[in-house]
Amino acid sequence: MWGIRSTNIVHADRIVSGVILIKGQHIHSIVQEAPEGIEIEDVGDLAVMAGGVDSHVHINEPGRTEWEGFETATKAALKSGLTTLVDMPLNCSPVTTTLDAFEQKLASMPGKCHVDVGFWAGVVPDSVSSLDALMQRGTLGGKAFMCHSGIDEFPAADEETLRQSLKIFKRYDVPLLAHAEITSEVALPALPTTSYKCYLASRPTSWEIDAIEMLIRLCRETGAHVHIVHLSAADALPMIKEAREEGLPLTVETCPHYLCLQAEDIPDASPLYKCAPPIREKANRDALWQGLKDGLIDFVISDHSPCPTTMKELESGDYFKAWGGISSLDLGLSLLWTEASERGYGLTDIARWLCEGPARFAGIEAQKGNLAPGTDADIVIWDPEVEYTLQREHLVTRHAATPYLGMSLKGQVKKVYLRGEVALDEEGFHPPRGQALLHQHSNT
Numbered sequence: 001m002w003g004i005r006s007t008n009i010v011h012a013d014r015i016v017s018g019v020i021l022i023k024g025q026h027i028h029s030i031v032q033e034a035p036e037g038i039e040i041e042d043v044g045d046l047a048v049m050a051g052g053v054d055s056h057v058h059i060n061e062p063g064r065t066e067w068e069g070f071e072t073a074t075k076a077a078l079k080s081g082l083t084t085l086v087d088m089p090l091n092c093s094p095v096t097t098t099l100d101a102f103e104q105k106l107a108s109m110p111g112k113c114h115v116d117v118g119f120w121a122g123v124v125p126d127s128v129s130s131l132d133a134l135m136q137r138g139t140l141g142g143k144a145f146m147c148h149s150g151i152d153e154f155p156a157a158d159e160e161t162l163r164q165s166l167k168i169f170k171r172y173d174v175p176l177l178a179h180a181e182i183t184s185e186v187a188l189p190a191l192p193t194t195s196y197k198c199y200l201a202s203r204p205t206s207w208e209i210d211a212i213e214m215l216i217r218l219c220r221e222t223g224a225h226v227h228i229v230h231l232s233a234a235d236a237l238p239m240i241k242e243a244r245e246e247g248l249p250l251t252v253e254t255c256p257h258y259l260c261l262q263a264e265d266i267p268d269a270s271p272l273y274k275c276a277p278p279i280r281e282k283a284n285r286d287a288l289w290q291g292l293k294d295g296l297i298d299f300v301i302s303d304h305s306p307c308p309t310t311m312k313e314l315e316s317g318d319y320f321k322a323w324g325g326i327s328s329l330d331l332g333l334s335l336l337w338t339e340a341s342e343r344g345y346g347l348t349d350i351a352r353w354l355c356e357g358p359a360r361f362a363g364i365e366a367q368k369g370n371l372a373p374g375t376d377a378d379i380v381i382w383d384p385e386v387e388y389t390l391q392r393e394h395l396v397t398r399h400a401a402t403p404y405l406g407m408s409l410k411g412q413v414k415k416v417y418l419r420g421e422v423a424l425d426e427e428g429f430h431p432p433r434g435q436a437l438l439h440q441h442s443n444t
Contacts, residue, residue: 001028002039004379010049010351011371020048022377025419029373043381046414049351051083051115051378053358053369056177056229056253056301057329059085059117062108063093068306072398074114074434076304076329078424079396081380081413083115084359084368084437089122089143090154091305097122097154099133106436113434114423116376118362120177123165124155131168138438140362141174143229146211147181150276150324162218170224172441174363175251177227180211181277194269199319200278205233208277212236216243216250225249227361230303232258232277234287240296251298251361254288256335257326259300261285261403269317272403275305276324289343292353299357300336304329309401327402330395335404337384337411347384363439377420386412 003019011030019040021028034040054077060067077085087105089096096102096119105119121127121134123144131142142165144157157165162176169176181203191198212228216239219226228240231254243250257275262282266273273279291297305325313322328335337350359369367376387410392400416424423430 003034003041004048004381005034005040005042006048006381007045008047008347009371010047010347013348013352015347020371020379022420025377027371027373027375027377030371047347047382047384049347049380050355050370050375051368051380051416051418052081052333052354053084053362053364054082054301054304054329054332055086055358055362057085057087057304058091058306058325059087060091060306062104064091066308066398067091068398070109070112070117071114071432072396073304073329074112074117074432075429076395076397077115078416078429079330079413081333081382081416083378083380083416083418083423084118084364085115086118086120086140086362089120090149090151093153095122095151095154096120097124097127098130099137102134102137102139109436112432114429114432115418115434116368116437117434118364118437118439122154123157123161123176125157125161128161128164128168131165135168135172135174135441138436138440140364140439141169141177143177145179146214147179147183147207149179159214159218163222166218166222166224166226170222173225174439174441175225175227175361177229178211178215179230180215180228181207182210182214183207184210193320194317196263196266196268196270196273196319199274200263200280202320203276203278205235205280208233209236212239216248219243219248219250220246223249225251228252230255230258230277230301231288231297232280234284234291237287237291237296244296252296253299253301253358254292254297255301255303255326256328256332258288259285260335260339270403271313271317271319271322272401274312274319274322274324275303275326298361300332300353301358302328302332306397306399307401309399312401327397327399328404329397331390331402331404331409333382333413334409334411338409341384341410364437377417379417380413381415382411382413384411386410388412
């Protein structure tokens with residue numbers, strides 16, 4: 001047994017001074033004073049919390065590793081204090097909609113992962129018959145798009161596909177994650193396609209509202225856990241509140257780009273800012289923060305959606321031709337802490353939004369996301385006071401196509417343990433020890 005001492009241990013919604021005792025790969029206990037004769041790493045007043053969990057990451061392996069891949073994605077995760085990722089079923093090739101495709105993904109992992117990785121199954125009209133096999137093999141739930149995903153081999157799920165999938169997921173007690181936009185005709189302003197205002201108008205809040213209305217209705221009908229990914233439209237919060245008050249099993253996430261950026265500041269001809277749903281105005285951003293405070297938004301994830309820089313159309317500046325997605329896997333902790341600390345939030349809020357919330361949602365809270373006895377000894381040591389200007393050399397993702405370059409950020413990871421062993425420290429990355437995180441389902 002050994003221990004880590006700090007005056008700032010973030011644990012159980014409070015800050016404590018003491019020692020985290022670690023035995024093998026697991027947390028043993030948190031005590032005020034360590035037993036005599038054991039090795040202690042004293043980190044002073046650096047913040048110590050559970051490793052973060054990002055349940056919404058596009059890793060893109062196998063098949064599109066020129067976009068990202070397990071090695072660079074999991075290294076980037078460590079830089080942001082993350083010890084667990086859950087991989088989305090699209091942008092890889094083949095998409096993870098069949099058992100064979102999932103086996104190919106699992107076979108591509110060994111020797112590459114610096115953190116543990118779980119997986120969502122893909123929900124498309126032709127994949128419903130594969131969901132039982134994917135659940136039995138260990139996926140944590142399923143992901144659907146209610147509009148075109150950007151990948152032709154991952155088509156939108158219609159209402160009946162969602163309904164049938166929810167009935168299956170109900171049996172396994174796992175969530176359906178839905179990209180909540182239902183497209184309709186939009187009258188665009190007479191502006192060039194390099195105009196951010198034009199792009200913003202092309203994906204109105206009504207698209208999200210219509211989709212969330214359907215999801216709430218299906219949630220009520222089936223009793224299954226429905227999860228809204230990357231909420232952008234704060235106008236949906238009242239109906240989310242009503243659904244929660246009704247007792248429906250509905251959860252919601254949002255992303256750093258909706259909490260840290262605002263449409264008024266986004267320049268034209270800068271598609272690095274393009275994502276779907278889009279980054280909306282300051283008032284919307286402030287309302288999302290209020291939704292987090294009120295508990296209507298459960299946690300924050302990256303929705304890391306990388307691509308080769310050429311696909312961002314930086315030369316043409318065309319928002320409509322560029323691939324949509326924000327690259328931020330290295331930065332989630334710093335981005336959220338920079339903005340949250342200015343708004344009066346503290347370290348326990350960060351742990352709830354980045355660690356506890358997504359772990360509970362993914363059904364892995366017995367292993368990940370908190371410092372409770374028996375959980376994996378996934379521990380991040382970080383300095384909340386460090387300020388730095390983001391430069392290319394700070395990033396380890398495959399492509400530096402991110403809108404945050406040059407931004408002043410606060411908070412920096414110093415050391416990360418994965419299951420009791422050092423994964424990242426001042427010397428750099430240690431050999432990869434990440435494992436596949438497979439759910440042990442019981443089909444009831």
